[in-house]
Amino acid sequence: MITTAGGDVDYESTGDGYAVRRRPDPRIAAMIHTALGTARTVLNVGAGAGSYEPGDRYVAAVEPSASMRAQRPAGAVPAIDATAEALPFDDDAFDAVLATVTVHQWADTAKGLAELRRVARGPVIVLTFDGDALDLLWLAEYVPELMAAERRRYPAIDMIAAAIGPDTQVLPVPVPADCTDGFTEAYYARPEMFLDPRVRAAQSAWGFVDEAAITSGIEKLRADLASGAWDDTYGALRTQPDFVGSLRLIVGRP
Numbered sequence: 001m002i003t004t005a006g007g008d009v010d011y012e013s014t015g016d017g018y019a020v021r022r023r024p025d026p027r028i029a030a031m032i033h034t035a036l037g038t039a040r041t042v043l044n045v046g047a048g049a050g051s052y053e054p055g056d057r058y059v060a061a062v063e064p065s066a067s068m069r070a071q072r073p074a075g076a077v078p079a080i081d082a083t084a085e086a087l088p089f090d091d092d093a094f095d096a097v098l099a100t101v102t103v104h105q106w107a108d109t110a111k112g113l114a115e116l117r118r119v120a121r122g123p124v125i126v127l128t129f130d131g132d133a134l135d136l137l138w139l140a141e142y143v144p145e146l147m148a149a150e151r152r153r154y155p156a157i158d159m160i161a162a163a164i165g166p167d168t169q170v171l172p173v174p175v176p177a178d179c180t181d182g183f184t185e186a187y188y189a190r191p192e193m194f195l196d197p198r199v200r201a202a203q204s205a206w207g208f209v210d211e212a213a214i215t216s217g218i219e220k221l222r223a224d225l226a227s228g229a230w231d232d233t234y235g236a237l238r239t240q241p242d243f244v245g246s247l248r249l250i251v252g253r254p
Contacts, residue, residue, distance in 0.1 A: 022048075022049070022051060022181055022182050022183070022202055023051070023180045023181060023182075024051040024052045024180070024181055025176065025179045025180045025181045025186075026180075027174075027176050027179075028052070028127070028173060028175075028179075028181065028247075029052055031171065031173060031249055032052050032054075032098065032100070032125060032127065032249065033054060035123060035125045035249060035251045036054060036057075036096050036098070036123065036125065037096075037122070037123065038095075039057065039094075039095035039096035039122055039123065040057050040058060040095055041057065041058045041059075041060075041093075041094045041095045041096075042054060042057055042058065042059050042060070042094060042095065042096050042097070042098055043059075043060045043061070043062065043087075043089065043093070043094040043096075043097045043098065043119060043120070044059060044060070044061045044062070044097075044098045044099075044100075045062045045084050045087065045097060045098065045099045045102065045112075045115075045116060046062070046063065046084055046099055046100070046102025046103075046105065046106070047061035047062060047063040047068075047072075047079050048063055048065075048068045048071075048102070049068055049071035049072055049073070050071075050072045050073055050076045050079075051100060051101075051181065052098065052100045052127070053076065053098075059077050060077065060080070060089075060094070061076070061077055061078075061079035061080065062079060062080050062082045062083070062084070062087060063079035063080070063081070064081060064082065064083050066081070069081070083106070083107070083112070084099070084102070084103075084106050084111075084112030084113075084115055084116065085106065085107060085108050085111040085112045085115060086115070087115045087116075087118070087119050089119045090119070091118055091119065092118075092119065092120070092121045093119045093121075094119055094120055094121065095120075095121055095122045096120060096121075096122050096123045096124070096125065097116045097117075097119060097120040097123075097124045097125070098125050099112075099116060099124075099125070099126045099127070100126075100127040101127055101128060101129075101183065102128075103126055103128050103155055103160065104128065104129075104153040104154045104155060105153075105204070109155045109159075109160075110159075110163065113126075113160060113163035113164055114163060116164060117163065117164050117252070117254075120254075121254075122253065122254070123251055123252065123253050124164040124251075124252045124253075125249065125250070125251050125252075126160055126164060126249075126250040126252075127173070127247070127248070127249055127250075128154065128155070128157075128160065128247075128248055128250065129150070129154050129183075129246040129247055129248065130154070130157050130246045130247075130248050131150065131151040131152075131153075131154035131156070131246070132151075132157075132246075133245060133246035134147045134150050134151055134154075134245075134246050135147055136245045136246060137184060137185050137188060137243075137245050137246070138188070138191075138233075138234050138237070139184060139194065142217040142218070142220055142221045143209065143213060143214065143217035143218070145209045145210065145213040145214075145217075146184075146205055146206065146209050146214075146217075149205050149208035149209055150205045150208075153205070153208070157170055157248060157250065160250050161250055161252065163252075164250065164252030165252045165253075166252075166254070167252070167253040167254070168250065168251065168252040168253070169250070169251045170248055170249075170250050171248065171249040171250075171251070172244050172247070172248060173244075173247040173248060173249050174242035174243065174244050175188065175242055175243045175244070175245060175247055176241065176242050177189040177190075177238075177239075177240065177241055177242060177243070182199060182202050182203065183203060183247075184203055184205070185243060185245045185246065185247060187199070188237055188240075188243040188245070189237045189238050189239075189240060189243070190238075191221060191225060191230055191234070192225060194218065194221060195218060195221065195222055195225075200214075
C-alpha cells in the first residue's frame with residue numbers, strides 16, 4: 001500500500017469508488033445526528049466524499065485527498081485541503097466536530113485528536129472500529145491477515161475517548177443487514193459481496209494484505225459458498241437483522 005503524508009492510504013490512486021460503495025447508512029447517520037444534539041455549526045474532519053455530514057446545519061469540511069474531494073456530491077460544501085493534525089481554525093470555532101472512519105488513517109492520531117478537541121466548543125464525535133473486536137466477523141476465519149492489518153491501524157478506543165473527553169460515551173453501533181456503507185462488517189449477511197474486487201477496493205485494509213493471502217482466502221470463501229459449507233456454519237446471519245461487531249461511536253464532551 002502506498003502511503004502519503006496525510007495518512008496511511010493513497011486515496012489519489014485508490015479512492016475513486018468510495019462515493020459509490022461507501023454511501024452513508026441512514027441508521028448509522030441517525031446515531032450521529034443524535035450525538036450532534038443542538039450543535040448548529042459542525043466541522044467534518046477527514047470528510048472524504050461527504051459521508052455522514054448533516055444536512056440540517058452549517059458544515060465545514062477538511063479533506064487532504066484531491067480524489068476524495070472531487071467525489072463530494074453537488075450541493076455539499078467544498079472541502080478544505082488540510083489535515084487533522086493542523087486544522088486551520090481558531091480555538092472553539094465549532095459547536096461540534098465530526099470524524100467518521102478516519103482516525104486510523106492519520107499520520108499522528110494523538111495530535112489530530114487534540115486538534116478536534118481544540119476547535120470544538122461542544123461534542124467531538126468519532127466513528128471508528130475497535131481493533132479488539134474485529135475477529136467477531138466471520139471473515140477472520142478466511143483472511144486473518146486482514147484483521148491483523150486492521151488491528152495494527154486502529155487506535156485504542158480508550159485512547160480516543162481520553163483525548164476527546166473528559167465526559168465520554170462509547171456506543172456500540174449495530175450494523176444493519178442491508179447496510180449501505182460498504183465497510184467489511186456491512187456484508188456480514190452478504191458473503192458473496194467479498195468475491196467482487198470492486199467491493200474490496202472500497203475497503204482500504206485489503207491494500208495492507210499480501211495478494212497471495214487475499215487470493216487464498218477469497219477462493220476458500222468461494223468454494224465454501226458453492227458447497228454450502230459457509231451457510232452450514234454462518235447461514236443464520238443471512239436473516240439476522242443487525243450485527244454488533246467492532247463499530248463504535250465515541251462521543252466526547254468538554
